[in-house]
Amino acid sequence: MGEVVRLLGPWSDSVDVAAYGGGKARGLYALGEVGVRVPEWVALGTEVFEGFASAAGLTGELEGFAALGEVEAAVVRAAELRAALAVAEVSEAAVAVIGEAWERLGPEPIAVRSSMSAEDGAEASFAGQFDSHLNVHGLEAVIARVRDCWVSAFSERAVRYAFAHGLSRAYAPAVVLQRLISARSSGVVFTRNPMTGADDELVISAVYGLGEGLVSGAVDADSMILDRNTGALIDITLGDKDIRVDPGDGQGCATVEVEAGRRGARVLSDAETAELAEIARKVEISCGAPQDIEWAIDDTGVWLLQTRPITATASTLSAREVELRGAGERVGPGETRIWDNSNIIESFSGVTSPLTYTTAADIYGRVYRGYAASLGVPPEQLRQTDAWTPVLLGSFHGRVYYNLLHWYRMVGIAPGYPLNRRVLEAALGVAEPLPAEIAKTLRPFEFDNTAARLRSRARTTVIYARRLFGIDDLVEQFMTDFYRVYDEYDAVDYTALTGEQAYRSYRTVEGDLVRRWGPLMVLDAILLTLSGLMFVLTKLFLPKAPEWFLYAVVGPGADVESAEPARAMTELARVVRADPELNDIINSTAPEAIHDALRAAGRTEFRAALDDYLDRYGYRSLDELKLETPDLRENPANLFVMLRSAVGRVGDTVTANRAGEADAYLDAHLGHGLRRRVYERLRAKVSRCAAHRERLRFCRTRAFGMVKRMIRVMGRDLAARGVIDEFEDVFQLTVEELRGCYEGADTDRLREVVAVRKSLRAKDSTLVAPARFRTVGPRLGNAELAEQGWVPVTATAAATPGTMLTGTPSAAGIVEGAAVIVDEPRDVAGGILIAYRTDPGWVAALPSASALVIERGSPLTHVAIVARELGVPTVVQLPGITRQLRSGMRIRVDGAAGTVTVLSEGDQ
Structure with a gap:
């Protein structure tokens, strides 16, 4: 069962354990009452520390510290106490009690864990605030580690945590000594999902070896979400198991490589998972509240090392509610989606914030709908594009992807789809072309009859041809309009704007530019068409041209x-x-x-x-x-x-520059006749369009730079109003949530949303982002994504x-x-x-x-x-x-x- 050792003798009933042994001892005693297996333990009660402090002449200083009511003064006093306690000699009486406790556990390595009176409580856990040490050998090392635990009670982080939770005077250090389990696996069980607050979900995290690396963040765990009532697996994320922690130096610092055969395997078997879930439910029922349970498994089975109430303010929001996954479209059970990061990572590399992703997705959707409208697509068919233009982009684990099938649909708006789709694949850098039998089915919209389709195609083709021949004037007009807006807003002193003013400016600029940008998307279609024609003409006129030639012969100009x-x-x-x-x-x-x-x-x-x-x-x-x-x-x-x-x-x-070599190649193989003149005319048109596109990209960069400044004003405003904690948190909002902050939406839960998303980002950054993968149906869980290549970096x-x-x-x-x-x-x-x-x-x-x-x-x-x-x-x-x-x-x-x-x- 375990017991508490005082200076005057042992105490072993539940009241004394809670009063003298601290939070860890209280939890261990409760586990013993449940009847589960707990490694033998002994607690050094608070009176052991008090005797040590008294012998060192520090009782008065401790009483003065406990009376302080202001956090900064307490931090300063705690630093002084910490320094004094670290050098104070451990009294003979305290050594005798520590020795008695150590002898009860035998000569094997032990764990020395803090067990403060307020630790692992129902209101505040103090998780991670105090020291614990694994694999401690010998009495001398045990005494040193006990003192380290005592000293850690006065660390700055612990003092600030105590004040933040209204526990500024709750300082009565105790320490637990516990027989160390030679674990082949270990981890924690939460009897309620700590991320979402869902009380019908149970979460197990598991690593190979001892669990200190899991707690410290040094290793990556398998994480399983189970149905609390049935034990059915809901979701699983496999951890990166290249290196695991094996505390071999008494400090938990040595590392050992996991056997190659276990790196991609699950830490726990199905039977072990089921057993842990059953034990966890039993403990929760006995304790009467959701529990955070630490466990280990050795060759003899499951051991429970501690339990405490789940005290962190668990979100009542589901992670699945606030995580941006997929494109947000309704997908039928058998429908396939292809996700390709191609050259989208040129714009949005690595983990990308929710605000950036949703802003980009929103702008892409509106711009390409405007593009379709500018080509004269009939109103009924234009409404059909609303099903796919808003979902041209998707997000998985914070990475941005093309929702590829819809991009083929977008290319189909302009004439020349069979050629343009192949050029699209080259332009995007798509490594795997879409099979023709699939590509042919991807229509941007449908018509009631063939005649309506032919009339619409004829109208679109005529408008497209006009745009093709008039693209130079169209671009120049856009540039004039763009710089009129840009110059006006770039000159604004953003440090003097209020959040409301910045938001109004943002909406004005964004709306104006998106409206003007839609028709300009015809330039990309034209460039696809012309590049395709250039490719065909090159193969026709110069069938033996080297691969580099096509990229050297066309360019936007020096x-x-x-x-x-x-x-x-x-x-x-x-x-x-x-x-x-x-x-x-x-x-x-x-x-x-x-x-x-x-x-x-x-x-x-x-x-x-x-x-x-x-x-x-x-x-x-x-x-x-x-x-x-x-x-x-x-x-x-x-x-x-x-x-x-x-x-x-x-x-x-x-x-x-290789353009000169391209000219020399043309001179040698095409001469200066009619074919050369035809070729050069097309080449000049392609080069001008390439230059136009680079100019527009430069405008896009300027526009985003201007928007960044506006959003930073809004972020600081929202932080000052207490809507978010710090201005950088604005980037964890979606563009719809940001708009809501200035349009009367309820913002009470945004801090909670931000907290969940920030916690997800750290995990996301450890995963490989496959260049291309498929999903079928609406299910986008971690297990399905892992099968598609979303695995830890190896x-x-x-x-x-x-x-x-x-x-x-x-x-x-x-x-x-x-x-x-x-x-x-x-x-x-x-x-x-x-x-x-x-x-x-x-x-x-x-x-x-x-x-x-x-x-x-x-x-x-x-x-x-x-x-x-x-x-x-x-x-x-x-x-x-x-x-x-x-x-x-x-x-x-x-x-x-x-x-x-x-x-x-x-x-x-």
Whole structure:
């Protein structure tokens, strides 16, 4: 059963356990009363600590501390007590009691756990606030660990927790000594779902070995949700089991690798899961409240190590209610959806906030509906598009995906679908083309009869042809309208706006731009058509043209606006490279301190040049379409990171733009006759449209930069009003929830919604996001997604010398050098930049790279296009390359062949 040891003798009834043994002892005693298996334990009662403190002359200080009613004063006094207790000698009387307790457990390793009087209570758990130690050997170590537990009662985190829960005087330290179980698996059971508050769900988390790694977050657990009444498995997430914690040094710090055969397996068998569920229900009934139970399994079966009430304010919201999963559309039981991240990760990489995702999905839906309307789609068919335009994007575990089948539908609005859909696949970087028999069925809308369909198609074709020939004027008119709006709102002093004013500005700008952007989406359709024709004409006129030729022969031109930041960065780098003092400041000063260092050095002219760069391009950032990412104006340190990298490349030989080679190839193989004139006319049209698209992308970046500033005003306003805890929490809201904050919606539960979503994000970031997967029907549970590749990140063996990885050529040229694997454009310094994905913000890093390799993306993505204009050899679409290469590996990039070859150190 266990007992409490005082200075004067043992106490073992339930009243004494609660009064003297603290929360852990109270829980262990309750488990013993249930009749479940509990490892033998002994509690050192509060009087043991009081005797120790008295012998050290600290009783008065402790009484003064308990009387304090102000948290900051208590934090200061607690620090003083902590220091005094840490060096105080443990009295002979206390040593004798600790020794007596230790001897009762025998010579085997034990656990030494805090058991404060207020710990594991019905109102506050103090979970994680005090120290516990596993695998403690010998009396001397036990005494030291007991004192550590006592001292931890006065840590700053514990003091602040106590005051926050109205328990500022509840300091009576006790300690539990418990026989250590040699566990092959361990974890916790919650008899009510702590994430959702659902009382019909039971949650089990399990790891191999001891459970300290689970508590500390050092290891990743299997997590199972069960029906509380039947024990049926509702959902399961398998943890990453590459490394597990085995506390071998008395501190819980040693690590051991899990056997390869168990890495992908479930920790618990079905029988063990069922047994734990049954035991947990039994404990809850006995204790009369939902319980958080710690367990371990050894060769003899299940042991319970502690239990306590679930005290955290569990959300009454279901995680499934607030998690954004799928696209939010109604899907029938047998309907298939294909999700592909293709080049969408250029815009929305990694875990993306709910506000960014829902804003993007909302804008995509409205823009493409506007696009359909601009092509004269009849009203009835336009209403049919409402079923799929709002769900062009989906979100899984925080990652954004194309809802691919609907994109084929979107392409079908314009004429030329059979050709355009194939160009769409190339433009998106889709690795697996959709089978023709499926693609042919994906119609954007239906008609009652053939005549109505033909009339609509004829009207759409006529309008489309007009747009094709008038696209230059259409783009120029849009640019005029865009910069009229942009210049007005970019000049606003956002620091002076109220939240309401920022919201009104946001709605005005967003509505105006979305309305104007819809008709411009015809440009993407035109570019698909023209690129397809260019491909056909090239195959007809130049059937033996190399693969690189098609990407080199067409481009937006060297003066494309979106390349301006890279050119401006190169000019700044040249100035730094030519000036030793500037070079030293940029390369030896922390990025966040460079601006002040330049001021101190009197470099006013160069500072003015930097300020000019920020004025012109300060709206740019890495992941610049993610609203949560600060731009260069908000975080100018990133500017210096990119500048430092560019300085290292100034003066290096840059591969020439390949357009000249494309011209030479045309001269040699096509001559200057009629076919050449036809080819050049189409080439010029494609190039102009490519340039127009880059200009529009630049406008999109500027627009998002402006919206970011407005949203930050709203975030600070909502935090000041107490709607959310801190301004960054605004990004955990959906765009509909944000609008509701300023349109009279109930905001009482938003903090609860934010808390649930933030807790989900940490788990999401540990999962592999497959490039493409399918779902069937409405069920999108963790188990179904795991079968589609959503599993924890696992190590991949490095590629060996001689390995050749083949992707898609994007910009010709051959470069050998050191691979630099990066998740943001920094510290490249002439190396070969290897990235999983890029976004437009990476353009500024191109001058620092000798070559560019992008795992996900297409030759038509923004950075790939600019890389061609800057003459940087580029290969894209190499699945798994960021996991197979290592920074520092010597590699050869052949941009024309689309290959990356791993070299040995001796290869030159």
